[in-house]
Amino acid sequence: MPVLEKEGAQVWRRRTTGEGMVRWFGWLIGVAVFVVCWQQISAATTWFFVWDAPRIANDIWTRATPPKWEYITQLGRPIWDTLNIATLGTLIALCLAVPVAFLAARNTTPSALFVRPIALLIIVSTRSINSLIWALLLIAIIGPGVFAGVVAIAIRSIGFCAKLLYEAIEEIDTTQVEAITATGASRWQVMAYGIVPQILPAFAGIAVFRWDINIRESTVLGLVGAGGIGLQLSSSLNVLAWPQVSLILVVILFAVVISEWVSAKVRGAII
Amino acid sequence: MSTVRLEDKLGQGWKKPPFVKRAGLRWALIIGFVAYLIAAVLTIEVDWGRVYVGLDRGWQFILSFTRPDFVSRWSDIWEGLLESIMMTVAASVVGIAISIPIGLGAARNIAPLPVYVVCRGIVAISRALQEIIVAILLVAIFGFGPLAGFLTLSFATIGFLSKLLAEDIEAMDRVQAEAIKASGARWMQWINYGVQPQVMPRLVGLSMYRIDINFRESAILGLVGAGGIGATLNTAFDRYEYDTAAAILILIIGIVMGLEYLSGVIRAKVQ
Amino acid sequence: MLSLQKLTKTYKTGDQALKGIDLEVPKGQVLALIGPSGAGKSTMIRCINRLVEPTEGAVLLDGTDLTSLGSGALRRARREMGMIFQEYALVERLTVMENVLSGRLGYVGFWRSFLRRYPQSDVDEAFRLLDRVGLLHMADKRADELSGGQRQRVGICRALIQNPKLLLVDEPTASLDPKTSRQIMRLITELCQERGLAAIINIHDVALAQMFVPRVVGLRFGEIVFDGEPTGLTPDKLTEIYGEEDWEATIETVEGEDETTEAAE
Numbered sequence: 001m002p003v004l005e006k007e008g009a010q011v012w013r014r015r016t017t018g019e020g021m022v023r024w025f026g027w028l029i030g031v032a033v034f035v036v037c038w039q040q041i042s043a044a045t046t047w048f049f050v051w052d053a054p055r056i057a058n059d060i061w062t063r064a065t066p067p068k069w070e071y072i073t074q075l076g077r078p079i080w081d082t083l084n085i086a087t088l089g090t091l092i093a094l095c096l097a098v099p100v101a102f103l104a105a106r107n108t109t110p111s112a113l114f115v116r117p118i119a120l121l122i123i124v125s126t127r128s129i130n131s132l133i134w135a136l137l138l139i140a141i142i143g144p145g146v147f148a149g150v151v152a153i154a155i156r157s158i159g160f161c162a163k164l165l166y167e168a169i170e171e172i173d174t175t176q177v178e179a180i181t182a183t184g185a186s187r188w189q190v191m192a193y194g195i196v197p198q199i200l201p202a203f204a205g206i207a208v209f210r211w212d213i214n215i216r217e218s219t220v221l222g223l224v225g226a227g228g229i230g231l232q233l234s235s236s237l238n239v240l241a242w243p244q245v246s247l248i249l250v251v252i253l254f255a256v257v258i259s260e261w262v263s264a265k266v267r268g269a270i271i
Numbered sequence: 272m273s274t275v276r277l278e279d280k281l282g283q284g285w286k287k288p289p290f291v292k293r294a295g296l297r298w299a300l301i302i303g304f305v306a307y308l309i310a311a312v313l314t315i316e317v318d319w320g321r322v323y324v325g326l327d328r329g330w331q332f333i334l335s336f337t338r339p340d341f342v343s344r345w346s347d348i349w350e351g352l353l354e355s356i357m358m359t360v361a362a363s364v365v366g367i368a369i370s371i372p373i374g375l376g377a378a379r380n381i382a383p384l385p386v387y388v389v390c391r392g393i394v395a396i397s398r399a400l401q402e403i404i405v406a407i408l409l410v411a412i413f414g415f416g417p418l419a420g421f422l423t424l425s426f427a428t429i430g431f432l433s434k435l436l437a438e439d440i441e442a443m444d445r446v447q448a449e450a451i452k453a454s455g456a457r458w459m460q461w462i463n464y465g466v467q468p469q470v471m472p473r474l475v476g477l478s479m480y481r482i483d484i485n486f487r488e489s490a491i492l493g494l495v496g497a498g499g500i501g502a503t504l505n506t507a508f509d510r511y512e513y514d515t516a517a518a519i520l521i522l523i524i525g526i527v528m529g530l531e532y533l534s535g536v537i538r539a540k541v542q
Numbered sequence: 543m544l545s546l547q548k549l550t551k552t553y554k555t556g557d558q559a560l561k562g563i564d565l566e567v568p569k570g571q572v573l574a575l576i577g578p579s580g581a582g583k584s585t586m587i588r589c590i591n592r593l594v595e596p597t598e599g600a601v602l603l604d605g606t607d608l609t610s611l612g613s614g615a616l617r618r619a620r621r622e623m624g625m626i627f628q629e630y631a632l633v634e635r636l637t638v639m640e641n642v643l644s645g646r647l648g649y650v651g652f653w654r655s656f657l658r659r660y661p662q663s664d665v666d667e668a669f670r671l672l673d674r675v676g677l678l679h680m681a682d683k684r685a686d687e688l689s690g691g692q693r694q695r696v697g698i699c700r701a702l703i704q705n706p707k708l709l710l711v712d713e714p715t716a717s718l719d720p721k722t723s724r725q726i727m728r729l730i731t732e733l734c735q736e737r738g739l740a741a742i743i744n745i746h747d748v749a750l751a752q753m754f755v756p757r758v759v760g761l762r763f764g765e766i767v768f769d770g771e772p773t774g775l776t777p778d779k780l781t782e783i784y785g786e787e788d789w790e791a792t793i794e795t796v797e798g799e800d801e802t803t804e805a806a807e
Contacts, residue, residue: 037357049414084311128527142325179631184620184648197635220403277673285665
């Protein structure tokens with residue numbers, strides 16, 4: 001605790017002068033970095049459009065309202081597809097995430113030296129890349145459509161689910177596992193009786209949580225051609241049919257709210 | 272309590288009591304889920320011929336990870352990456368700065384009701400709208416370029432961070448905050464001494480996490496013209512230049528891993 | 543029946559938890575293992591069924607050396623040794639019945655255990671054991687709904703349904719109140735008598751050990767420093783095991799307490 005002598009009186013300071021300097025210098029660098037970033041962004045912006053923005057926003061708003069309610073009849077199938085992309089994608093991801101998680105958790109991995117890094121690599125690489133990029137890639141490989149969307153969502157979710165799950169596995173109570181081992185149970189029985197019951201609530205929570213996120217993500221996958229309601233959004237945007245766009249946005253908002261409600265309910269019931 | 276007699280139990284089979292107690296409900300849930308799955312799978316149209324053809328291309332893509340091409344489009348990649356990073360930095364700084372007051376306002380235990388309602392409203396809107404959809408609208412309003420991406424990410428950061436910050440404040444220890452209030456502190460002093468120390472570690476952790484997310488999101492904003500590496504990536508896929516795409520993906524994964532490592536270090540230091 | 547020969551355990555950190563333990567446990571004998579924290583009591587028990595791998599020495603159970611067994615044979619050997627834990631170590635999210643039946647895991651195949659299709663004889667035995675410890679009406683409750691004493695009874699059932707020759711009991715009463723502790727100790731010793739089981743009970747509470755057990759082994763720094771009847775535990779001996787302390791009071795109150803409880807019952 002730095003206490004300075006100043007004009008005969010002792011003055012308490014929170015930090016020493018050196019510490020204070022370092023802190024100020026840190027802040028200075030931070031601010032400088034921010035200013036540079038902002039200047040670059042600003043240089044890449046056509047400011048004329050920005051000053052014009054309120055007028056354009058107003059223009060879009062008048063064109064977009066009221067939403068074209070009749071259009072909803074054509075949205076039934078895309079909504080169904082969107083739901084399927086999210087649900088099937090989540091299910092496939094969970095099936096694949098479980099083994100990956102067991103291979104990645106320190107206490108269940110068969111080999112910490114060889115298998116674990118591979119599992120972690122799968123987790124990191126699938127998690128770092130957004131589902132839209134996966135969709136782009138899959139469309140290039142297997143063609144546009146709902147199937148590409150399902151696979152994209154599945155791949156993106158593997159890493160997410162596996163990460164949360166393996167953290168749950170690493171936090172289990174080891175004495176319960178020990179007790180099951182002591183009965184002479186085999187490796188798989190220890191898994192089924194000692195580990196699985198402990199991580200089941202976490203697993204259910206993760207599944208519902210990810211499903212909720214996937215509903216949101218699958219609404220926009222259509223923008224790159226991977227099926228679902230995003231396809232309609234994209235084609236409406238292309239022809240500047242703003243009343244249709246606004247209706248689709250309302251539908252998406254509605255879907256998001258419902259999925260959040262469902263996931264909250266299910267999580268409440270499980271835990 | 273009804274007494275259970277051993278003689279009644281002996282020779283009787285034993286079954287695990289089902290998770291859902293009411294048999295009718297249980298079967299309805301099972302049958303409903305299976306029916307949904309069948310319907311969902313049947314309505315997905317998969318062009319297996321196309322998939323079969325695509326497998327070869329998929330293999331080519333995986334192979335291209337062994338020989339990523341950083342060189343031939345390096346200037347595009349570098350420009351896009353730099354723009355992504357700048358958007359991330361600027362949007363994170365602005366987003367975090369704005370989300371702190373909104374987070375304070377959205378915490379029921381320190382904000383008056385009208386403020387609470389307004390702030391919660393902002394949070395709800397920001398969370399319900401997908402980044403990509405916000406980006407589309409902002410691109411339409413502000414024109415192409417990183418400004419739209421920057422605004423999108425700032426907006427998304429506000430929703431994410433304010434909500435978690437508000438929840439954290441609501442869960443804090445009341446006694447500590449009351450003790451500061453009892454000393455006659457003003458509102459700002461009270462926040463500074465009573466609330467801030469309690470939520471600061473988590474705020475830092477969440478901010479780091481959000482920077483990580485912002486970078487990942489900035490990689491896709493380019494798909495809709497909001498600047499960043501996404502545009503370069505999209506072009507690479509369109510031209511079937513898998514080696515370049517692989518190079519970009521490796522860079523993204525690398526940066527995300529770096530950020531995760533950094534946030535781990537910082538979080539460990541703060542807590 | 544059980545014999546430990548020069549059993550040694552050195553942890554990776556270099557700590558020697560056990561230094562050449564030699565111990566014979568005849569059939570049907572209940573034995574208490576006392577000693578200060580860190581004396582190696584838990585390690586010793588866990589070395590016997592190899593939850594902890596011993597570094598050197600042999601563990602002979604009916605003449606077979608457990609330390610040299612492969613994983614299959616080790617599992618068969620573990621069926622012969624029931625284990626009871628300090629914090630009960632029940633699988634909390636499973637029902638009482640599943641917890642008891644999990645003691646049969648060494649005997650049934652994976653799919654049978656996974657589908658909970660245990661042989662009727664196992665199910666009957668589980669009901670009998672639960673009735674014996676007075677928890678039959680709790681059979682379908684989840685383990686985390688039970689109180690500490692009830693959980694420990696379920697733990698005892700799980701160990702006994704293995705049909706073991708030997709019980710390894712690790713601090714059975716450490717998380718229980720004094721009354722429940724006595725009930726649990728009484729239950730364990732009674733059940734051992736009924737079934738002719740040998741048991742090694744690792745216990746903190748010297749008084750409890752003296753009350754229920756015919757033979758006491760004292761461990762200090764991984765070495766046996768006392769082996770004999772509970773009456774031989776003089777203050778000098780306790781000092782040797784635990785270190786300097788006024789032991790007269792402990793022993794006296796123990797005897798006094800014992801009388802009052804016996805009288806109360």
